[in-house]
Amino acid sequence: MSPCNAPHGIRLPFILIGLLSAATAGAAEIHGTLTVAPEFLTENPSSPYYAGSPIIDMPRRGSRQDVELKLQEDGFNAQGILRQQVAEGHSPEYHGIANQFYYDGAMASGLGWTVGKKVVSWGVGFGFKPLDVIQRENRRAVNPPPLVGVPLAAIERFGGRDAWTVAWTRPGQGAGESDDRDSAVALHWYRLVDSDDLHGVLRVSHRRQLEAGVGATRIVGDEWSIYGAALYQGRGPMRPGGSYDGDAIKAVAGAQWTGESGTSVLLEAWDDPDAPLASATPRENLLLRVGYDDRDGFKPYLEWLVTPRDRGIVTTVGAVVDGNRQRWTFGIRQFGGGAESAYAQAPQKRLFWLEWRLAAF
Amino acid sequence: MFRRLLVALLFAAPSAFAADNVSALLKAADAFRLPAESVRVETQVELYRNGVLDKERLYTVYVKPGRRSLVLMKSPSEIGQKVLLLADQFWLLMPESQRPLRITASQKLLGEASTGDIASMTWSEDYDGAVVDEIDCPSPPVGLGDIPLPAKPRPCLHLDLAQARSGVTYARVELYLEKTSRAPVKADLYVGSGKRAKEAWYGLKPVDGQLRVMTMVLQDDIQANRRTVIRYRSILPKVAPDEFFNPAALVRNPLTDW
Numbered sequence: 001m002s003p004c005n006a007p008h009g010i011r012l013p014f015i016l017i018g019l020l021s022a023a024t025a026g027a028a029e030i031h032g033t034l035t036v037a038p039e040f041l042t043e044n045p046s047s048p049y050y051a052g053s054p055i056i057d058m059p060r061r062g063s064r065q066d067v068e069l070k071l072q073e074d075g076f077n078a079q080g081i082l083r084q085q086v087a088e089g090h091s092p093e094y095h096g097i098a099n100q101f102y103y104d105g106a107m108a109s110g111l112g113w114t115v116g117k118k119v120v121s122w123g124v125g126f127g128f129k130p131l132d133v134i135q136r137e138n139r140r141a142v143n144p145p146p147l148v149g150v151p152l153a154a155i156e157r158f159g160g161r162d163a164w165t166v167a168w169t170r171p172g173q174g175a176g177e178s179d180d181r182d183s184a185v186a187l188h189w190y191r192l193v194d195s196d197d198l199h200g201v202l203r204v205s206h207r208r209q210l211e212a213g214v215g216a217t218r219i220v221g222d223e224w225s226i227y228g229a230a231l232y233q234g235r236g237p238m239r240p241g242g243s244y245d246g247d248a249i250k251a252v253a254g255a256q257w258t259g260e261s262g263t264s265v266l267l268e269a270w271d272d273p274d275a276p277l278a279s280a281t282p283r284e285n286l287l288l289r290v291g292y293d294d295r296d297g298f299k300p301y302l303e304w305l306v307t308p309r310d311r312g313i314v315t316t317v318g319a320v321v322d323g324n325r326q327r328w329t330f331g332i333r334q335f336g337g338g339a340e341s342a343y344a345q346a347p348q349k350r351l352f353w354l355e356w357r358l359a360a361f
Numbered sequence: 362m363f364r365r366l367l368v369a370l371l372f373a374a375p376s377a378f379a380a381d382n383v384s385a386l387l388k389a390a391d392a393f394r395l396p397a398e399s400v401r402v403e404t405q406v407e408l409y410r411n412g413v414l415d416k417e418r419l420y421t422v423y424v425k426p427g428r429r430s431l432v433l434m435k436s437p438s439e440i441g442q443k444v445l446l447l448a449d450q451f452w453l454l455m456p457e458s459q460r461p462l463r464i465t466a467s468q469k470l471l472g473e474a475s476t477g478d479i480a481s482m483t484w485s486e487d488y489d490g491a492v493v494d495e496i497d498c499p500s501p502p503v504g505l506g507d508i509p510l511p512a513k514p515r516p517c518l519h520l521d522l523a524q525a526r527s528g529v530t531y532a533r534v535e536l537y538l539e540k541t542s543r544a545p546v547k548a549d550l551y552v553g554s555g556k557r558a559k560e561a562w563y564g565l566k567p568v569d570g571q572l573r574v575m576t577m578v579l580q581d582d583i584q585a586n587r588r589t590v591i592r593y594r595s596i597l598p599k600v601a602p603d604e605f606f607n608p609a610a611l612v613r614n615p616l617t618d619w
Contacts, residue, residue, distance in 0.1 A: 031440050070440070104613045110604045112613060120612075121460035137458065146457060156613065163609035190609040195450060197463050197608070219450065222466035222528065222553060258467045260552045293471040296410070296584060324416040325438050359437035 028073035030361070037143055037355040038063035044335070044349040059087035064145060068099075075104040077118075081146065100149040112156045117149040120167065122188045122201055123229070124215035127287040127305070128270040130231035130250035131213050133203040134169055136180045140305070142316070142333050143353040150180070162191040175206035182207045195219045199229070209234035213250075223260075228253040233273075248273040254287075262293040281342040282309035297322035312341030329355040383492060383520065387485035389543035390536070393565065394482045394574045397598035398426045404479055409588040412504070420479055423601045428487070428526075430480035431606060443611050444469075444476045449528020451476075454611040461608045466528045470552070477530025478559075478579060478591065484536065487529045490522035498546045499537055501562050507576050507590055508562040516540040531558065544572060557582050568596075 040061050065084040071077070079100040085093045102116025123129025127139055134150055154167035165188045176182035184205035191198045196218045203211040215229025230251040235244040254268030266289040273283055286308060291301035300319040306312070318331025333351040335343045401423055408416040419435040427448065434442035441456025451469050452461045469477050481487070498517035501508040522534040533551040538544065548561040564576030573596065581587040604610055 029440075031437055033437075109602065114613070119459040121458050123460065135459075147459075156609075158604040158607045158610045160603060160607070163607055165609075192447075192450070192608065217463045219463060219465055225463060225465055227463075256465075258465055258471070260467050260470060260554060260558075262471060264468075294584070295471060295475075295581075296587065297416070322438070327438065359440070361437055 028071050028076075030072075031070045032360045033066075033068040033070075034358045034360055035066040035068065035355060036063065037065075037145075037353065039143065039354075040352040041348050042350045044345075044347055047345045047347045059089055062087035066145065068146065075106075077102055077104070077116075079146070083145075097148060099146050102149070110158045112158070114152070114154040114156065114167075117151045118154075119147045119149040120152065120154075120165075121147075122199065124197075124199055124217060124227050125229060125252040125268065125270070126254060126256075126266055126289070127268050128250075128252045128272055128285070129229070130252055130270075130272075131199060131201045131215050131229050133184075133186055133201050133211055133213070133231070134167065142318075142331065142351055143329065143355050161193075162189075164189045179205070179207055201231070207235070224255065224257050226255045245273070250274070262295060264291045264293070265289070266291075282307040282312070284309055307337070307341060307343065310341035311338030312343035313337035314343055325359045327355075327357040327359075329353075329357070383490055384485060386492070386518065386520065386538060386543055387483075387488065387522075390538050390545050391483040391485050393544050393563075393572060395424065396571070396573065396596060398424075399598065399600040400424050400596050401599035401601070402482070402596045403594040405592045405594055406479065407590040407592070409590065411586045412588075422480055422482075423599070423605070424480075424482060425601065425603075425606065429606050430482075431601070432476055432480050444480065445606065445608055445611060446476070446480050447606060447608075449526055451528070452608045452611065459612050461611045463608075466530075469530065470558075475530065478577075478589070481530050484522065484534065487524060487526055488522035488534060489525040490520050490534075492518050493521045494519035495540065498539060501547075501578075502580075505562060505578055505580075507578050508564045517546055518543075542572070545574060 038061070043060065063086050067082045068079065070079045077100060081097040081099060083095045083097060085095070098117060100116070100118055102114055102118040104112060104114050106112045119135055121129070121132055121135045121137060123132035123137070129137065129139065134152070135147060137147060138144060150169050151171070152167045152169045153171055154165055156165045157163060167186050169186060170176065170181065170183040173181070173183045182205045184203050186203040187201065189200040196216055199215040201211070201213045205211070211231055211233050213229060213231030215227070217225060217227040219225050228251070230249060233248045233250070235247065250270075250272055252268060252270040254266060256264060256266040258264040266287070268287045270285050271283050272285065284307065286306040287303065289301060289303045291299065293299050298319065298321055303316040305314040305316075313336050314333060315336070316331060316333040318329070321328040331353055335346045335349060337344050401421065404420040404422060406418040406420065407414055408418070417436070418439065421433045421435055423431040428446070429448070430446040432444040434440060443454040445452045445461070449466065451464045451466070453464050454461050469475070496517055496519055497514045498511065500510055517537045518540050520536040520538065522536055524532050531550040532553045535549040536545065537547040539546055544565055545563040547563070549557055550559045550561060552558045559582060560580040562578045562580075563574045564578070565572045566575045567573075568575065575593050577591040579589040579591070581589070
């Protein structure tokens, strides 16, 4: 579970006032959702990275409770969350989060503008999206909370089969301590050519200097999609001490088959210079995902994430069950593989999660 | 000699509907579903399991010529989801990621209420075929309350249709049209493997002095205990701007004024 950003709480009252005003005016669409998401983990004391109590108090049980409100009226959109987070051995924490708060306006037919805090995803890929230069979504997290948008001002142009967006993210904030906190100017270009989706991105920022990438998705027949994307970064990831690696390239390639029975198989490979966990984590990853949709709201899946260089394996089994207004999500993730692999040496061994979500109105 | 001629005429009668006439038949049948080329359709979908209402979904569908449809999910549990269909190409937008995701034709069939059943409202642009028979119109099964039993037998044209383009929801359709009015009565819907996936029954009501299909009941063959009732709450002529049918624009256009 990712920690909440306290400064968002300052802005949340304004969102709530806006939501309530609009609701009483009766002119807006307003929706509310309640989420309860407990998580449990088992430790791996044999891990060299394991430091149990009292050095590091790693809660084995925790839960996130969200009350989420969404409002939309004309071009105005807001999404806010009141969150209670509890963890074993800790006092409950309460946060207000302004996930999104923006206005989409139009200057002319096919020419629009956006100002505010918005989720902006441009990536191609399933487990890894190198073109997500603005919204850095952690797709490999289990049970992630709703995304928090990025403050920006943007202009967008839409044609019949193409589009482009120029965005100034975190305007006036200057260099940030991480990529997603760094002020930048970014461009996204999209074009539909025959049965191919083509994407291009360009980003200029303090930390990475220049980033440029391209991606494409092709549909083959009724059942196959193949895709790939690559991003060049003028500077690689920042190392401890503040130094940077040289230029780097992130890349992903994958294929997905979905049969008329509802079964689907996805195979994806990627190279990520910003590999998570520890510096020992290999950059190269292979993901195999087998899923099923029974067309009645039950969607189980099985995933294997493999790091071929050190033979690490992460196995995930999960399912989503959709009811009329309720959604249940649950699963287990296990870290393992070769004894010397980064995943086998992770301080966590297994993760169990459950999420109950009620769309109240 | 006379008897031979009579028999020959009887057998020749169905095939008298040549390909051009089949196209005209399908256009006439489409007119019972869409009153104009560009429309906004408010749709309520009820999902029954073993005869008991299990789920309810609301959709707003914008249809434009050129096989273009935009489906907006309006139920609280699906709010913000959109599906765009441009001929044989499809995109899905999930509100959590705000990223238009390219999907295949088989993925379009997934979900509780198939997007193809909701967004595809015509046959004439997607199918070719022939009239193979002229029979009494089939009667809906007992207990299909939304489709009343006819007071007396009516003659029906039985059409066997195959997909004329890639990306259509069903590879083959056996369609039954009332002979005199060309109103759709029933359709058997087959997927690419040749298996019958669903049986569709059409319920008509007068709207502004014209008979329109206002209900479609889908009996699922793959999950026999499932029945889907699609109610068209309103079908209004409406021309949404072309820019709304751009995949990249899915992330911004709420279409509240349309």
